[in-house]
Amino acid sequence: MVEPHPSRRGFLGGVAAGGALLSLAVTFGCGGARERMVKHAESTGELAPNMYITVLPDGRVRLTVNKAEMGQGVGTGYATLVAEELGVPLERIDVAWADSRPEYRTSFFMHQTGGSTSTKEAYVPLRRAAAAAREMLVGAAAATWKVPAAECTVKDGVVAHAASARSLGFGALTKQAAHQPVPARPRLKKRAEYTVIGKAGRRVDARAKVDGSARYGIDVVVPDMVHAYVIHGPQYGAAPKTFDAEAARKRPGVIDVLAFDFGVAVVAHRYWQALAAARDVTVTWKKGTVAGLDTEAMRRAMRDYKKAGEGAGEHGDVDRAMSRAHRKIEAVYEAPYLAHATMEPQNCTVAVRGKRAEVWAPCQSPTLVQAFVADAIGGSRDDVLVHTTLLGGGFGRRFFPDFATQCARIAKRVKKPVKMIWSRESDMTQAFYRPQLAVMMRGALSPAGALTGFGAHVIGQSISFASRDAIGAVMPGIPNAMKHVITESIAAMLSTNTVPDMFATEGLKNTPYKVPNLRIAFTPVNTELPVASWRSVGNSVNAFAAEGFLDELAHAAGADPIAFRRALLPARSREVRVMDAVADLAKWGRPVAPGIGRGFARHTAFESEVAEIADVELVDGRIVVRRVYCAVDCGVVINPDIVRAQIESAVIFGLSAALDQQITLVDGVVQQSNYDTFPLLRMFEAPEIHVTILDSDADPTGVGEPGLPPIAPAVANAVFALTKVRLRRMPLQPAFDEAKRGAS
Amino acid sequence: MKLVVNGKPVEVAVPEDTPLLWVLREELDLPGTKFGCGRALCGACTVHVDGAPKRSCVTPVGDVADKQVVTIEGLAPDPATLHPVQQAWIEENAPQCGYCQAGQIMTAVALLRAKPEPTDADIDAAMSANLCRCGTYPRIRRAVHSAARAIKAGGGDRG
Ligand code: FES
Numbered sequence: 018m019v020e021p022h023p024s025r026r027g028f029l030g031g032v033a034a035g036g037a038l039l040s041l042a043v044t045f046g047c048g049g050a051r052e053r054m055v056k057h058a059e060s061t062g063e064l065a066p067n068m069y070i071t072v073l074p075d076g077r078v079r080l081t082v083n084k085a086e087m088g089q090g091v092g093t094g095y096a097t098l099v100a101e102e103l104g105v106p107l108e109r110i111d112v113a114w115a116d117s118r119p120e121y122r123t124s125f126f127m128h129q130t131g132g133s134t135s136t137k138e139a140y141v142p143l144r145r146a147a148a149a150a151r152e153m154l155v156g157a158a159a160a161t162w163k164v165p166a167a168e169c170t171v172k173d174g175v176v177a178h179a180a181s182a183r184s185l186g187f188g189a190l191t192k193q194a195a196h197q198p199v200p201a202r203p204r205l206k207k208r209a210e211y212t213v214i215g216k217a218g219r220r221v222d223a224r225a226k227v228d229g230s231a232r233y234g235i236d237v238v239v240p241d242m243v244h245a246y247v248i249h250g251p252q253y254g255a256a257p258k259t260f261d262a263e264a265a266r267k268r269p270g271v272i273d274v275l276a277f278d279f280g281v282a283v284v285a286h287r288y289w290q291a292l293a294a295a296r297d298v299t300v301t302w303k304k305g306t307v308a309g310l311d312t313e314a315m316r317r318a319m320r321d322y323k324k325a326g327e328g329a330g331e332h333g334d335v336d337r338a339m340s341r342a343h344r345k346i347e348a349v350y351e352a353p354y355l356a357h358a359t360m361e362p363q364n365c366t367v368a369v370r371g372k373r374a375e376v377w378a379p380c381q382s383p384t385l386v387q388a389f390v391a392d393a394i395g396g397s398r399d400d401v402l403v404h405t406t407l408l409g410g411g412f413g414r415r416f417f418p419d420f421a422t423q424c425a426r427i428a429k430r431v432k433k434p435v436k437m438i439w440s441r442e443s444d445m446t447q448a449f450y451r452p453q454l455a456v457m458m459r460g461a462l463s464p465a466g467a468l469t470g471f472g473a474h475v476i477g478q479s480i481s482f483a484s485r486d487a488i489g490a491v492m493p494g495i496p497n498a499m500k501h502v503i504t505e506s507i508a509a510m511l512s513t514n515t516v517p518d519m520f521a522t523e524g525l526k527n528t529p530y531k532v533p534n535l536r537i538a539f540t541p542v543n544t545e546l547p548v549a550s551w552r553s554v555g556n557s558v559n560a561f562a563a564e565g566f567l568d569e570l571a572h573a574a575g576a577d578p579i580a581f582r583r584a585l586l587p588a589r590s591r592e593v594r595v596m597d598a599v600a601d602l603a604k605w606g607r608p609v610a611p612g613i614g615r616g617f618a619r620h621t622a623f624e625s626e627v628a629e630i631a632d633v634e635l636v637d638g639r640i641v642v643r644r645v646y647c648a649v650d651c652g653v654v655i656n657p658d659i660v661r662a663q664i665e666s667a668v669i670f671g672l673s674a675a676l677d678q679q680i681t682l683v684d685g686v687v688q689q690s691n692y693d694t695f696p697l698l699r700m701f702e703a704p705e706i707h708v709t710i711l712d713s714d715a716d717p718t719g720v721g722e723p724g725l726p727p728i729a730p731a732v733a734n735a736v737f738a739l740t741k742v743r744l745r746r747m748p749l750q751p752a753f754d755e756a757k758r759g760a761s
Numbered sequence: 762m763k764l765v766v767n768g769k770p771v772e773v774a775v776p777e778d779t780p781l782l783w784v785l786r787e788e789l790d791l792p793g794t795k796f797g798c799g800r801a802l803c804g805a806c807t808v809h810v811d812g813a814p815k816r817s818c819v820t821p822v823g824d825v826a827d828k829q830v831v832t833i834e835g836l837a838p839d840p841a842t843l844h845p846v847q848q849a850w851i852e853e854n855a856p857q858c859g860y861c862q863a864g865q866i867m868t869a870v871a872l873l874r875a876k877p878e879p880t881d882a883d884i885d886a887a888m889s890a891n892l893c894r895c896g897t898y899p900r901i902r903r904a905v906h907s908a909a910r911a912i913k914a915g916g917g918d919r920g
């Protein structure tokens with residue numbers, strides 16, 4: 018059902034035509050747009066009252082989604098909202114992906130997918146857009162039959178008038194409906210009236226994803242296209258010094274071999290020809306951009322850092338609380354650099370025509386791709402048209418369009434449309450990474466075991482700083498030259514901590530725990546290794562530190578870990594309800610089977626609340642997670658099965674990282690290169706996962722990421738329960754092995 | 762070189778050491794088979810060669826001359842009917858990003874032909890060959906079981 022890749026519009030046609038008729042929730046019914054809507058309906062039979070919804074003459078509905086589908090089910094979620102308010106079955110909605118036109122920049126001035134915000138952003142506006150279309154269709158039917166609209170009902174894409182036993186399908190009403198006024202405030206259903214929202218419907222993209230017809234970025238085909246394979250250097254960011262491509266050029270199908278500062282591109286008629294020819298290219302390399310970087314040395318320097326750090330949030334006086342504590346506890350929690358390792362390696366297709374370009378990319382922000390490609394070809398961003406394909410995983414990686422920059426530069430030189438596909442090795446060794454971090458924790462306990470002081474100091478690279486180009490690139494209405502100035506000043510402020518870092522302390526500075534004395538601080542570390550959002554961003558490390566440390570404090574206070582937290586949280590709060598729900602689900606407090614250790618953690622992220630309990634066993638020294646219980650409150654649930662799937666996904670994704678994954682560098686060379694050295698959990702290691710979703714009337718909040726932060730601390734706490742070994746460093750398995758060696 | 766792909770004889774002009782994966786994707790317009798690692802580590806490129814699951818990224822096309830190659834596009838018995846494994850995948854809402862799923866399904870179909878009533882341990886053993894970054898394993902496990910039941914009830918795998 019999902020519309021596959023390249024556009025139905027011609028080259029840059031969408032930009033020139035001005036595209037959709039009415040921008041959602043802003044310009045309903047305004048003059049010129051209205052005429053266009055009527056004209057469009059007269060000539061095509063399509064009712065397009067806003068830029069999202071088009072009712073087709075055959076009664077089907079095309080829903081244009083300005084988000085990227087990377088597995089999180091946004092296409093299904095949005096279709097569900099529309100099915101509910103428009104009154105059509107889910108199966109009659111075809112999802113198409115919006116291109117990069119400006120009217121689709123509805124998320125922080127961008128067309129972007131991230132931060133678990135898609136459902137939250139669309140919940141009211143998209144239902145309103147659908148309800149408006151429904152009222153217009155009803156109005157058209159009522160006018161045709163000369164009956165009051167209030168006497169008409171809508172079901173399954175049909176408007177009916179029971180009293181006169183007449184009915185008309187949506188498809189037959191589109192032209193008349195276009196003449197109806199666009200209601201500015203259509204009536205929305207109450208939650209009790211929902212018949213589609215909240216039901217576990219099938220994914221709209223499932224069929225295409227099981228029969229081989231789903232098209233991702235790597236599958237894009239455009240006329241005249243050639244293929245590029247890029248040889249990247251061994252050191253991160255190394256530029257070629259010399260290269261010899263004589264033999265390669267003689268290989269069949271090879272068009273050119275070109276050097277750039279990012280590597281050497283082998284361009285051929287077929288990708289397999291480029292792959293084969295690349296073996297014949299010899300390259301010598303300059304020093305990489307992070308030559309000398311050694312992550313182990315960096316780790317030691319970070320954990321030995323003694324200064325206090327800039328405050329990101331503070332009340333009371335933690336230093337005083339510590340000096341007066343009955344017991345004080347201090348610990349360093351550590352996390353490594355991580356790759357995203359999306360199953361689909363980074364790739365992109367670009368056609369450059371002069372100062373214009375058309376791009377097909379599996380990307381999380383076509384707006385950013387526009388900006389980066391414009392820079393690469395010396396054009397302006399609105400002359401770049403970007404089509405978002407399906408994404409074979411995103412997780413934050415596909416926000417950063419280095420792939421688009423590289424492909425655009427190759428395409429500009431080749432003067433033909435180019436599809437560039439990175440090898441898995443390039444994807445892993447020349448990537449953007451979750452930052453390596455150290456979090457210094459301290460806590461003060463009273464004689465009664467109450468937490469009187471709590472401090473957390475995060476040390477590591479700032480994602481905001483690393484994203485400065487992106488921030489500069491998308492600022493609205495600012496000329497290019499100014500952007501660089503602004504980018505630099507943002508960078509300067511971030512590096513001195515004048516502007517508080519958005520991501521570094523998230524999950525700590527907004528902690529719901531009520532502690533009389535609290536201090537959250539951050540010290541940025543600067544390296545040229547690019548860092549990025551990685552599923553749940555700062556939360557993924559900060560929850561590990563906070564929830565692991567709270568477990569330490571609970572044990573020191575002789576308290577049950579859940580009871581200890583309950584004492585720090587407002588009674589009957591959402592946090593407490595979710596904790597209690599997972600405790601019920603797992604029968605927390607009852608004895609567990611021998612050989613099993615049980616750990617608890619909770620975290621608030623992206624406005625959702627998740628608590629998890631992990632049951633862990635040791636098998637020949639290997640940490641094996643048998644079961645994970647999860648409770649989640651994410652507001653009104655659009656599709657409970659997708660919520661469950663996302664929690665399962667986040668748990669398994671988080672477990673892979675918690676147990677085994679790390680990116681390390683020695684002299685600026687990434688040591689991991691493929692799934693053998695950067696392992697993902699395999700099926701035999703995947704735990705049973707039980708999920709309970711709390712009922713809620715609140716508007717929807719995030720689902721794609723919030724399941725991740727609690728899993729690492731839940732497992733570390735379970736290992737402690739089982740073995741009395743406290744793990745404060747990810748990945749946990751090597752840390753556990755090391756602790757065992759130390760003990761024996 | 763002559764091949765038989767999805768039941769149809771085809772001819773391709775490529776060197777024998779070209780990986781089958783790229784021959785399928787680029788020469789035969791069958792992009793449902795995916796590239797994930799290129800080193801036989803992830804299973805995204807799994808196809809059937811004479812009924813057995815094979816990693817097409819490391820299989821030289823010369824090795825499959827005159828053998829039966831089946832890809833995800835050739836699994837359904839006819840355009841209107843999905844293979845019971847594909848159907849089970851839809852019913853369990855198994856795919857997320859979907860990128861690994863062609864490989865997962867090809868591995869599962871081969872498993873069920875060898876073991877029509879697999880235990881959890883059989884499923885773990887066979888399906889651990891295929892990585893899924895989205896963590897769809899619990900659903901794949903359930904889908905393999907329900908596909909096994911469907912195949913049994915429906916009188917066998919027609920593929
Ligand atoms: S691409 Fe063949 S096993 Fe990964």
Ligand code: FES
Pocket residue numbers: 088360409410856857858859860861862892893894895896897
């Ligand atoms: S569904 Fe995304 S990798 Fe498996």
